[in-house]
Amino acid sequence: MVSVIPGRRPVRPRAARLVNGMTPPHPVMRGVKGIVLLLCCSVVVLPFIGVISTSLADQEQITRAGGYVLWPENPSFEAYAAIFRGGVVTQATLVSIFVTAAGSLLSVAVVALLAYSLSRPGSFGHRPVLMLVLVTMLFNAGMIPNYLLIKQIGLLDSLWALILPPVVSAFQVIIVRAFFMEVPQEIIDAARIDGASEFQVLTRIMLPLSKAVLAVVALFQAVAYWSAFFNAMLYINSTEKWPLQLVLRTYVVDNTAIGTDLPGEVVPPQQSLQMAILVVSLIPICLVYPFLQKHFAKGVVIGAVKG
Amino acid sequence: MASTQVGEHAAPDRVPAATRPPDDDAPLREAARRPSRLRRFRRDRFLFLLGLPGVVLVLLFHYVPLAGNIIAFKDYRPYLTIWEAPWVGLNNFAVIFQGDPAFLNALKNTLVISVLQIIVVFPVPIALALLLNSLLSERIKRVAQSILYLPHFMSWVVIVALFQQLLGNAGLYNTWARVNDLPVLRIIGDPDLFLTLITSQAIWKDAGWGTIIFLAAISRVDQQLYEAVAVDGGGRMRQLWHVTLPSIRSVIVLLLILKLGDVLTVGFEQIILQQGAVGQDASEVLDTYVYNRGIIDGNFGLAAAVGLVKGLIGLVLVLAANKIAHLFGERGIYSKW
Numbered sequence: 001m002v003s004v005i006p007g008r009r010p011v012r013p014r015a016a017r018l019v020n021g022m023t024p025p026h027p028v029m030r031g032v033k034g035i036v037l038l039l040c041c042s043v044v045v046l047p048f049i050g051v052i053s054t055s056l057a058d059q060e061q062i063t064r065a066g067g068y069v070l071w072p073e074n075p076s077f078e079a080y081a082a083i084f085r086g087g088v089v090t091q092a093t094l095v096s097i098f099v100t101a102a103g104s105l106l107s108v109a110v111v112a113l114l115a116y117s118l119s120r121p122g123s124f125g126h127r128p129v130l131m132l133v134l135v136t137m138l139f140n141a142g143m144i145p146n147y148l149l150i151k152q153i154g155l156l157d158s159l160w161a162l163i164l165p166p167v168v169s170a171f172q173v174i175i176v177r178a179f180f181m182e183v184p185q186e187i188i189d190a191a192r193i194d195g196a197s198e199f200q201v202l203t204r205i206m207l208p209l210s211k212a213v214l215a216v217v218a219l220f221q222a223v224a225y226w227s228a229f230f231n232a233m234l235y236i237n238s239t240e241k242w243p244l245q246l247v248l249r250t251y252v253v254d255n256t257a258i259g260t261d262l263p264g265e266v267v268p269p270q271q272s273l274q275m276a277i278l279v280v281s282l283i284p285i286c287l288v289y290p291f292l293q294k295h296f297a298k299g300v301v302i303g304a305v306k307g
Numbered sequence: 308m309a310s311t312q313v314g315e316h317a318a319p320d321r322v323p324a325a326t327r328p329p330d331d332d333a334p335l336r337e338a339a340r341r342p343s344r345l346r347r348f349r350r351d352r353f354l355f356l357l358g359l360p361g362v363v364l365v366l367l368f369h370y371v372p373l374a375g376n377i378i379a380f381k382d383y384r385p386y387l388t389i390w391e392a393p394w395v396g397l398n399n400f401a402v403i404f405q406g407d408p409a410f411l412n413a414l415k416n417t418l419v420i421s422v423l424q425i426i427v428v429f430p431v432p433i434a435l436a437l438l439l440n441s442l443l444s445e446r447i448k449r450v451a452q453s454i455l456y457l458p459h460f461m462s463w464v465v466i467v468a469l470f471q472q473l474l475g476n477a478g479l480y481n482t483w484a485r486v487n488d489l490p491v492l493r494i495i496g497d498p499d500l501f502l503t504l505i506t507s508q509a510i511w512k513d514a515g516w517g518t519i520i521f522l523a524a525i526s527r528v529d530q531q532l533y534e535a536v537a538v539d540g541g542g543r544m545r546q547l548w549h550v551t552l553p554s555i556r557s558v559i560v561l562l563l564i565l566k567l568g569d570v571l572t573v574g575f576e577q578i579i580l581q582q583g584a585v586g587q588d589a590s591e592v593l594d595t596y597v598y599n600r601g602i603i604d605g606n607f608g609l610a611a612a613v614g615l616v617k618g619l620i621g622l623v624l625v626l627a628a629n630k631i632a633h634l635f636g637e638r639g640i641y642s643k644w
Contacts, residue, residue, distance in 0.1 A: 114361030
């Protein structure tokens with residue numbers, strides 16, 4: 001009734017903006033929170049800035065700073081040029097790209113097919129197979145038997161030892177299967193009445209409808225393949241088959257000196273080389289990070305709800 | 308019948324009722340809905356074939372190694388196959404039952420690290436989630452989340468490298484501290500500080516990411532409850548204490564229980580990467596023990612025995628944790644992230 005009087009708004013005490021039914025917190029409190037948050041974020045961000053800066057810095061500045069710099073004064077890409085002039089790092093980058101690409105593509109294909117074959121209600125054998133897949137979430141056979149298996153089937157020192165074992169993960173089968181099962185039965189029935197075969201239902205209906213979830217699975221797997229380190233340490237001996245993570249461990253964590261095969265060249269500072277390798281290993285993750293953040297977060301919550 | 312009209316692969320139970328001819332013969336329809344095993348196999352063989360590559364890979368890389376655990380009862384020799392190696396009964400398990408000092412040390416370290424993870428690492432995401440939730444600006448919150456989630460996607464190699472570059476003896480901080488006459492940090496490479504180091508690394512990597520599940524739980528809280536507290540004259544702390552925390556209590560309990568199921572597994576990659584710098588006394592855990600005895604020393608039987616016992620206890624713990632979670636009225640989570 002107040003509001004019908006023109007020029008007069010309903011009178012409300014100053015708290016125009018209520019948060020949880022209360023006035024916003026005291027400015028001091030907000031300031032404290034802001035500082036804590038800023039601190040947390042800088043602790044995360046600063047190391048990355050330091051790494052990128054050092055990879056771009058020149059010898060003079062690095063010597064002056066005693067090792068690492070927070071901001072490059074004369075940025076140069078010498079270090080990147082040096083590690084990509086051929087040699088161990090170039091080779092390792094190619095290996096990592098190959099393993100990641102082959103692994104995630106294979107993984108999406110196999111997981112999609114398996115999930116589809118498990119998603120049709122009442123189909124032959126889907127229950128025992130589903131159990132077979134689910135139970136793998138509960139146990140891990142152990143490092144030694146896994147190693148012996150890889151050795152027995154002759155995959156030791158082969159890149160396939162890095163690609164094949166993680167191809168099927170039960171969790172992803174569950175996610176994709178759940179997605180397939182939500183596709184309305186009517187669509188599939190309609191396709192069948194139009195004479196679609198099982199394969200056509202898969203390729204013409206299921207896969208196009210589930211592009212998004214398959215992309216997420218591919219991303220999941222790509223990140224896992226790219227970051228995998230221990231399996232390479234276990235199964236790969238030859239230096240030319242080392243993935244990037246292993247090179248990173250040798251040259252950055254264990255601090256082995258990086259030799260360049262090219263005599264007479266001006267060698268960029270050791271720290272810059274190390275940090276350049278580190279940055280190279282970070283770039284793919286950062287490129288896909290926006291998607292990761294969105295979808296992985298969803299995955300965590302789905303995982304919690306669906307079990 | 309309907310099935311002949313739409314082809315062999317179209318099962319009767321997948322044809323919507325409306326397209327089926329009217330049929331009063333209920334038992335016959337029942338029989339058509341659940342064909343015999345053989346008929347179902349003939350009908351679904353293509354579907355079955357599609358799943359086959361995945362099934363083969365699961366069998367090969369998950370179940371075959373399970374059988375490979377028989378090496379724990381054998382004397383493994385590099386020049387013999389697993390089958391030819393002589394049986395030695397429970398000899399390989401002697402380190403466990405007789406309490407080999409190195410094994411006991413690994414067990415002790417594992418448990419200490421696990422307890423630290425639960426007491427120190429576990430509450431951090433909860434606190435961080437409460438902080439993020441209390442932010443008024445949706446935009447700042449989103450930016451902060453983007454930054455804080457990032458380390459989760461870094462491999463352990465990257466994180467260990469970052470810590471070394473930053474906190475190592477010649478790292479960014481110590482160089483700066485020496486120039487400015489500040490105390491020097493010796494956290495990298497000092498066995499006494501190893502626990503502190505790996506605990507802070509664990510927090511740095513996953514504290515932000517861990518908030519997701521708590522934020523999701525907080526977002527489901529009924530806003531009216533907050534207003535009710537406000538109406539009753541309660542302040543922000545009361546809202547936190549009487550509404551937010553009780554609402555996420557079940558998630559906290561669930562995650563805690565599941566964490567307990569994992570006590571024998573601690574960051575293997577993280578530790579193996581840093582073992583060289585601090586030595587095995589401080590850093591050996593069960594997984595690294597298996598690696599060092601088996602792969603490095605070549606004592607596969609012994610290593611497999613320790614791995615097997617660890618795996619079995621781990622399985623029992625996970626199942627028990629899920630059981631307890633169910634008792635608390637929660638759905639279990641069998642997967643970890």
